Amino acid sequence: MASLKDLRNRIASVKATQKITKAMQMVAAAKLRRAQTAAEAARPYSQRMDNVMANIAAAIGDDTSNAPKLLAGTGSDQTHLLIVATAERGLCGGFNSSIARLGREKARELLAGGKTVKILCIGKKGADVLRSEFDDIMLPVVDLREVKHVGYNNAADIAHQVLGMFDADDFDVATLFYSEFQSVISQIPTAQQIIPPSIPHVESDADSASTFYEYEPDENEILADLLPNNVTVQIFRALLENAASEQGARMSAMDNATRNAGEMIDKLTQTFNRQRQAQITTELIEIIAGAEAL
Amino acid sequence: MAENFTFELVSPEKLLLSGDAEMVTIPGVEGDMGVLAKHAAVMTSLRPGLVGVKMGDGSESAFFVRGGFADITPTSVTVLAEFAMPKEDVTKEAWEEQKRIAQEEYELHHAAGDEEKKLAAHSYLDQLNRLEPSILPA
Numbered sequence: 001m002a003s004l005k006d007l008r009n010r011i012a013s014v015k016a017t018q019k020i021t022k023a024m025q026m027v028a029a030a031k032l033r034r035a036q037t038a039a040e041a042a043r044p045y046s047q048r049m050d051n052v053m054a055n056i057a058a059a060i061g062d063d064t065s066n067a068p069k070l071l072a073g074t075g076s077d078q079t080h081l082l083i084v085a086t087a088e089r090g091l092c093g094g095f096n097s098s099i100a101r102l103g104r105e106k107a108r109e110l111l112a113g114g115k116t117v118k119i120l121c122i123g124k125k126g127a128d129v130l131r132s133e134f135d136d137i138m139l140p141v142v143d144l145r146e147v148k149h150v151g152y153n154n155a156a157d158i159a160h161q162v163l164g165m166f167d168a169d170d171f172d173v174a175t176l177f178y179s180e181f182q183s184v185i186s187q188i189p190t191a192q193q194i195i196p197p198s199i200p201h202v203e204s205d206a207d208s209a210s211t212f213y214e215y216e217p218d219e220n221e222i223l224a225d226l227l228p229n230n231v232t233v234q235i236f237r238a239l240l241e242n243a244a245s246e247q248g249a250r251m252s253a254m255d256n257a258t259r260n261a262g263e264m265i266d267k268l269t270q271t272f273n274r275q276r277q278a279q280i281t282t283e284l285i286e287i288i289a290g291a292e293a294l
Numbered sequence: 295m296a297e298n299f300t301f302e303l304v305s306p307e308k309l310l311l312s313g314d315a316e317m318v319t320i321p322g323v324e325g326d327m328g329v330l331a332k333h334a335a336v337m338t339s340l341r342p343g344l345v346g347v348k349m350g351d352g353s354e355s356a357f358f359v360r361g362g363f364a365d366i367t368p369t370s371v372t373v374l375a376e377f378a379m380p381k382e383d384v385t386k387e388a389w390e391e392q393k394r395i396a397q398e399e400y401e402l403h404h405a406a407g408d409e410e411k412k413l414a415a416h417s418y419l420d421q422l423n424r425l426e427p428s429i430l431p432a
């Protein structure tokens with residue numbers, strides 16, 4: 001049985017841990033608010049972008065023969081690029097592992113189907129998980145550790161790399177894995193195909209007018225501009241959603257940890273008290289027994 | 295009284311302006327255009343420049359934009375800019391930064407020998423230089 005001194009030490013150490021988790025929870029809460037505002041502020045842009053894409057795609061119609069490859073695809077789906085976006089830091093519950101799991105399942109499925117798979121990890125945590133199994137098909141990890149707030153530039157850099165690979169015929173289909181932020185307690189790991197894009201069917205009031213759009217310079221030139229842009233926007237959106245999800249997941253994980261530490265302290269304190277009581281009783285018995293012997 | 299239409303200016307980071315506008319001037323790749331309500335539906339890409347807005351309540355504002363598109367319909371105008379900031383927020387440092395980025399891009403394409411992109415970067419740089427007097431406070 002642990003001595004009183006041991007118990008006292010353990011209580012002190014759990015208390016110290018609880019202080020840390022509590023602090024981490026509060027920091028995550030503050031960061032979450034900022035990340036959430038950023039994610040929400042970015043939503044209008046990607047929504048409008050979807051509208052524009054839908055309009056142009058409708059204008060081009062089913063005739064995909066001279067549509068750019070970025071829209072219509074390369075016509076093959078042999079080589080897949082999986083872009084797995086996770087966090088740079090741990091201690092955020094199942095956040096990283098659930099995204100990585102989704103990516104791993106997809107990769108296994110594709111490999112089993114005889115496809116070629118390449119994996120591009122954004123963030124080191126996902127890479128650590130996937131490396132054990134897919135080390136030979138992993139591309140260098142995109143490191144965002146130094147980045148405090150994800151900006152459009154970060155997304156543009158990644159998109160640039162991805163598009164460069166696409167131009168060099170390094171892959172046919174790109175899928176992006178990230179975690180969609182729903183609420184503090186719920187983040188949904190999501191897979192989204194970004195090349196070729198799944199065109200959203202947006203019902204807008206301009207639907208009837210869309211056929212009469214005039215294009216300056218012309219459809220194809222706008223598309224040539226728009227499509228790479230769309231890739232960037234999708235990646236940017238994923239990064240922002242991820243940032244908010246990460247903080248949300250960390251907040252609830254740390255909340256749990258703080259509560260657990262509290263329970264542990266209660267339990268240890270109880271044992272401590274009981275043991276001290278027992279010791280006092282033993283001492284009393286000894287004294288009384290000594291007095292009676294006289 | 296002039297008719298109004300819905301105007302929205304969005305950059306990837308946020309929605310900069312949304313409201314009823316009376317007139318908007320847009321720096322399209324093939325020239326500036328002034329847009330009033332009931333304009334024919336046009337989709338145009340943008341060149342770097344100033345988007346001027348006259349709101350329904352008579353207030354006016356201007357924004358520096360770089361890259362992106364304008365989606366014009368008879369009842370609405372949406373400007374999707376890759377980069378946008380209010381004209382009065384453009385400081386000398388921010389402006390120099392923009393020019394530096396443009397210069398780097400130009401040199402990058404120059405080194406890579408990509409004629410088409412080099413030309414595009416050059417005309418962009420040119421554009422910035424021409425805009426400078428109208429944006430930077432004297």
